[in-house]
Amino acid sequence: MTEDVLTACEWIMVCDAKDIPENGGACVKVEDEQIAIFNFARRNEWYATQNLCPHKQQMVLSRGMIGSSGDSCEPKVACPFHKNTFSLQTGKCLSNDEYEIKVYPVKVENGKVFVSLE
Amino acid sequence: MTENYTKNIVIVGNGMVGYKFCEKLLAKNEKFNLIVFGEEPRVAYDRVHLSEFFSGKSADDLSMADVNWYIDNNITLHLGDPIKEINRETQTIYSFKGLVQSYDYLVLATGSAPFVPTIPGIDKKGVFVYRTIEDLEAMTSYAEFAQKGVVMGGGLLGLEAAKALIDLGLKETHVVEFAPRLMPRQIDQNGSKLLQHKLKEIGLQVHLNVNTSKILGEEQITGLQFADDTTMSFDMLVISAGIRPRDELARQSGLELGPRGGIVVNECMQTSDEKIFAIGECALFDGMIYGLVAPGYEMAEIVASYLCNIDKKFKGYDMSTKLKLIGVDVASFGDPFICEPDCKTISFEDSNKGVYKRINMTHDGKHLLGGVLVGDAEAYNMLLQTVNNKIVLPPNPEDLILGARGGAASEGAGVMSLPDDALICSCEAVTKGAICSAVMDQDITTIEGMKKCTKAGTGCGGCVPMVKDLINGTLKENGKYVKNVICEHFNFSRQELLDLIKINNIKSYDEVLDTFGKGDGCEVCKPAVASILASLWNDLILKQATIQDSNDRFLANIQKGGTYSVVPRIAGGEITPDKLIVIGEVAKEFGLYTKITGGQRIDLFGAHLNDLPLIWEKLTAAGFESGHAYGKSLRTVKSCVGSTWCRFGLHDSVSFAIEIENRYKGLRSPHKLKGGVSGCIRECAEAQSKDFGIIATEKGWNLYVCGNGGSKPQHAQLLAADIDSETCIKYLDRFLMFYIKTADPLTRTATWLNKMEGGMSYLKNVVVNDSLAIGEELEAEMDTLIKNYKCEWLEVVENDEMKKKFNHFVNAPEEKDPSVSFQPMRDQIMATQW
Ligand SMILES: Cc1cc2nc3c(=O)[nH]c(=O)nc-3n(C[C@H](O)[C@H](O)[C@H](O)COP(=O)(O)OP(=O)(O)OC[C@H]3O[C@@H](n4cnc5c(N)ncnc54)[C@H](O)[C@@H]3O)c2cc1C
Numbered sequence: 003m004t005e006d007v008l009t010a011c012e013w014i015m016v017c018d019a020k021d022i023p024e025n026g027g028a029c030v031k032v033e034d035e036q037i038a039i040f041n042f043a044r045r046n047e048w049y050a051t052q053n054l055c056p057h058k059q060q061m062v063l064s065r066g067m068i069g070s071s072g073d074s075c076e077p078k079v080a081c082p083f084h085k086n087t088f089s090l091q092t093g094k095c096l097s098n099d100e101y102e103i104k105v106y107p108v109k110v111e112n113g114k115v116f117v118s119l120e
Numbered sequence: 121m122t123e124n125y126t127k128n129i130v131i132v133g134n135g136m137v138g139y140k141f142c143e144k145l146l147a148k149n150e151k152f153n154l155i156v157f158g159e160e161p162r163v164a165y166d167r168v169h170l171s172e173f174f175s176g177k178s179a180d181d182l183s184m185a186d187v188n189w190y191i192d193n194n195i196t197l198h199l200g201d202p203i204k205e206i207n208r209e210t211q212t213i214y215s216f217k218g219l220v221q222s223y224d225y226l227v228l229a230t231g232s233a234p235f236v237p238t239i240p241g242i243d244k245k246g247v248f249v250y251r252t253i254e255d256l257e258a259m260t261s262y263a264e265f266a267q268k269g270v271v272m273g274g275g276l277l278g279l280e281a282a283k284a285l286i287d288l289g290l291k292e293t294h295v296v297e298f299a300p301r302l303m304p305r306q307i308d309q310n311g312s313k314l315l316q317h318k319l320k321e322i323g324l325q326v327h328l329n330v331n332t333s334k335i336l337g338e339e340q341i342t343g344l345q346f347a348d349d350t351t352m353s354f355d356m357l358v359i360s361a362g363i364r365p366r367d368e369l370a371r372q373s374g375l376e377l378g379p380r381g382g383i384v385v386n387e388c389m390q391t392s393d394e395k396i397f398a399i400g401e402c403a404l405f406d407g408m409i410y411g412l413v414a415p416g417y418e419m420a421e422i423v424a425s426y427l428c429n430i431d432k433k434f435k436g437y438d439m440s441t442k443l444k445l446i447g448v449d450v451a452s453f454g455d456p457f458i459c460e461p462d463c464k465t466i467s468f469e470d471s472n473k474g475v476y477k478r479i480n481m482t483h484d485g486k487h488l489l490g491g492v493l494v495g496d497a498e499a500y501n502m503l504l505q506t507v508n509n510k511i512v513l514p515p516n517p518e519d520l521i522l523g524a525r526g527g528a529a530s531e532g533a534g535v536m537s538l539p540d541d542a543l544i545c546s547c548e549a550v551t552k553g554a555i556c557s558a559v560m561d562q563d564i565t566t567i568e569g570m571k572k573c574t575k576a577g578t579g580c581g582g583c584v585p586m587v588k589d590l591i592n593g594t595l596k597e598n599g600k601y602v603k604n605v606i607c608e609h610f611n612f613s614r615q616e617l618l619d620l621i622k623i624n625n626i627k628s629y630d631e632v633l634d635t636f637g638k639g640d641g642c643e644v645c646k647p648a649v650a651s652i653l654a655s656l657w658n659d660l661i662l663k664q665a666t667i668q669d670s671n672d673r674f675l676a677n678i679q680k681g682g683t684y685s686v687v688p689r690i691a692g693g694e695i696t697p698d699k700l701i702v703i704g705e706v707a708k709e710f711g712l713y714t715k716i717t718g719g720q721r722i723d724l725f726g727a728h729l730n731d732l733p734l735i736w737e738k739l740t741a742a743g744f745e746s747g748h749a750y751g752k753s754l755r756t757v758k759s760c761v762g763s764t765w766c767r768f769g770l771h772d773s774v775s776f777a778i779e780i781e782n783r784y785k786g787l788r789s790p791h792k793l794k795g796g797v798s799g800c801i802r803e804c805a806e807a808q809s810k811d812f813g814i815i816a817t818e819k820g821w822n823l824y825v826c827g828n829g830g831s832k833p834q835h836a837q838l839l840a841a842d843i844d845s846e847t848c849i850k851y852l853d854r855f856l857m858f859y860i861k862t863a864d865p866l867t868r869t870a871t872w873l874n875k876m877e878g879g880m881s882y883l884k885n886v887v888v889n890d891s892l893a894i895g896e897e898l899e900a901e902m903d904t905l906i907k908n909y910k911c912e913w914l915e916v917v918e919n920d921e922m923k924k925k926f927n928h929f930v931n932a933p934e935e936k937d938p939s940v941s942f943q944p945m946r947d948q949i950m951a952t953q954w
């Protein structure tokens with residue numbers, strides 16, 4: 003019983019997988035937070051981050067282009083405004099040490115996307 | 121001594137400099153037994169970046185090298201075991217845990233300890249210093265219960281500690297400083313004032329000229345009392361009142377010390393005992409303690425050289441610094457404080473932007489002596505080089521801090537004029553000569569490669585821009601072709617890639633990447649390839665929405681605050697009253713700000729993403745089409761009213777402008793395209809400032825190309841004179857298609873022409889005389905593009921699946937972005953400013 007409650011509040015179902023464009027992102031609302039979900043179809047990976055770009059506090063990261071950086075192919079998203087780029091794995095800003103964004107665990111099961119805000 | 125005897129080198133202190141010494145000695149390839157004693161419980165770590173501990177770096181992340189490195193290099197390492205005594209006669213040392221070790225040479229790298237003034241109450245709970253990971257751990261746990269913190273000392277380290285308190289989540293953070301200004305060793309009064317102002321903005325309160333006389337509280341600190349008997353309450357205090365060299369071992373063994381501490385060394389870093397050296401912050405050279413890491417590394421180099429019989433001397437060290445303090449750039453170089461009448465000084469202050477700069481010069485204005493930068497330290501590297509290499513100043517030295525105003529300043533040219541021994545990376549002591557020869561002899565062409573090869577840029581990273589300029593400068597000087605590859609994922613120029621995509625008939629980004637690229641793409645190559653695909657096939661761009669720049673993905677221009685602006689096409693600037701009314705109604709209904717643009721059309725600002733399809737439903741219903749203001753594509757063809765109304769007009773310029781705008785609408789290109797048609801030589805359409813401009817003459821039209829407004833205005837040049845409308849369009853087809861196929865990404869026609877070998881006469885030959893025999897091909901390609909044109913917005917409006925893509929929240933489609941906000945302005949709205 004308690005276990006059920008626990009797992010239920012850890013993973014939150016946010017949308018259908020097909021709602022998120024391939025190799026791009028879209029924004030979902032979870033309680034009062036805006037979360038950007040990215041469907042990195044090329045690598046068969048999913049990522050979730052805050053939607054707010056810390057540079058000028060703009061709610062736009064979900065509209066940014068994704069890609070990879072360096073020999074290690076670090077997955078990243080570029081803010082549409084001034085093209086600051088952020089690692090989708092760690093949230094570190096790759097273009098300016100001063101910024102960092104939150105990243106969230108995300109998984110897809112039976113065509114549904116789940117995130118955990120823990 | 122027998123031949124195979126290996127000498128014992130014992131190092132006391134496993135800090136930054138002690139570690140560096142081991143690394144440098146190993147690199148010299150002579151055989152020694154290295155034995156290290158460290159007092160701290162962990163291997164040497166990067167103290168310079170200690171504060172990053174608070175942003176989540178672990179002790180492991182900060183370590184200079186892990187334990188295996190010591191094992192692999194046969195270094196005997198004793199941690200958590202400080203040396204208590206040296207017996208110089210027997211050349212042995214004794215450790216706290218009871219180890220006895222003999223040495224042939226002893227290297228003291230014991231660093232320094234924070235100076236703690238003797239103020240009553242200094243030993244209360246809640247009083248900290250800021251030097252080791254343990255200090256930080258103790259602060260972190262105490263801060264959980266603290267609200268108000270204070271740092272004693274407003275120097276470089278004090279401000280860093282203050283930042284740490286802010287990061288630890290204290291409600292209030294203060295700094296008290298005895299001197300009349302902040303960072304008294306680095307910056308002057310004006311710089312300090314400005315810095316203080318900026319720090320206040322981020323919630324740091326600074327008190328200057330205050331002398332703390334007592335720490336209040338029972339067991340725990342509750343506040344400070346000052347010399348004037350005033351008090352302030354605090355829960356926590358960090359002391360940062362300077363450093364004291366750790367010279368206790370030297371004192372015990374009778375080595376010569378300075379009057380205020382520090383182990384006296386000569387220019388080989390030898391103490392008064394020739395078998396014992398001192399390096400780093402414990403060493404006193406020429407009456408000075410060097411409290412930075414770069415000079416410490418240089419000292420390590422000197423001793424390592426000495427032991428390998430290489431002649432190198434320590435000659436003092438430049439203490440110039442650049443750092444980011446709580447987000448504010450601060451730098452000082454050379455002699456920052458020298459004043460008139462000993463020199464001439466230029467200073468510049470912009471309190472609005474929070475920038476202060478000062479440079480000190482010799483009286484004849486020829487040489488730079490030093491200076492201070494606060495708020496904007498971009499010029500630091502170059503200014504430091506100018507001081508250190510005694511470079512003769514330009515006739516207007518103020519340009520050094522203001523930037524050249526008017527006239528084009530060529531950046532990068534400056535670096536190449538430095539002498540070969542100019543020190544570029546002072547952390548790792550890499551000279552310009554070393555960097556340039558790595559480029560020439562070892563084919564190093566990237567920053568990453570340079571870091572591996574020379575270590576330049578691996579310390580504080582401040583020299584990276586300069587290293588980059590040096591790499592490019594050297595390549596150019598040696599006539600090496602600096603290929604403009606698109607990005608790390610494609611080793612091709614745009615033109616090469618366009619040819620490859622065309623020959624192989626590729627239609628999707630993924631296929632392009634799989635066939636010609638590597639990795640997963642990025643924000644540079646995706647839109648570049650998208651533009652190529654659009655220029656070749658003119659397919660609907662939304663079919664590959666996620667490789668488009670945000671503007672192209674949502675077919676509108678993103679503006680401050682995340683809303684979009686909408687621009688319907690108004691070809692030639694001609695519009696009916698009915699259509700004007702529709703625009704007005706739409707703007708009213710969706711609450712948009714309206715403005716007439718420079719291209720003779722109307723821009724509607726402030727549209728929510730969700731509203732874009734609704735807005736366009738109304739606009740397309742009234743016969744409007746997309747204006748492509750969001751794309752790298754044809755924008756407008758501006759016109760003056762021409763012969764239909766104007767008494768001077770020679771031909772009907774409006775009709776011709778409309779024809780041309782409609783011909784090329786939707787055409788994707790490396791950059792935006794603008795045109796103009798004027799009805800006579802008075803040139804009211806300003807056609808000569810456009811990518812293509814047409815001016816009526818008595819006999820027909822003059823066609824001008826490659827003009828530019830914008831930040832670097834350039835007049836268009838005459839391509840053909842007195843031609844009829846049909847020829848004009850033929851030449852335009854060829855010209856535009858040639859540009860689309862050969863220009864680099866994001867290059868306007870003017871820049872494209874400026875870079876073209878042979879310039880205008882070559883272009884004329886290709887377009888007018890068809891010297892490459894590609895005229896017909898270019899025309900045919902243009903024809904296909906024109907035939908494939910579809911209004912992108914009409915496609916969206918008619919397709920429910922596509923409309924869905926404009927919802928801000930995919931899981932709450934009816935809800936608009938709640939973070940969007942506006943401010944009122946002159947009866948309309950404007951975006952809330954950032
Ligand atoms: C928060 C902070 C920020 C800084 N920022 C900068 C910066 O931006 N730029 C810059 O250039 N410098 C900076 N510094 C200064 C820089 O860290 C020092 O210059 C550098 O660490 C000096 O190296 P060192 O090896 O001489 O001393 P340390 O790194 O202090 O190492 C000395 C070691 O010796 C050990 N030791 C002492 N006595 C004994 C003994 N008897 N037996 C065994 N071991 C002993 C100590 O425990 C210590 O581990 C900063 C320092 C701090 C604290």
Ligand code: FES
Nearest residue numbers: 055057058081084
């Ligand atoms: S707002 Fe994101 S980069 Fe500037």
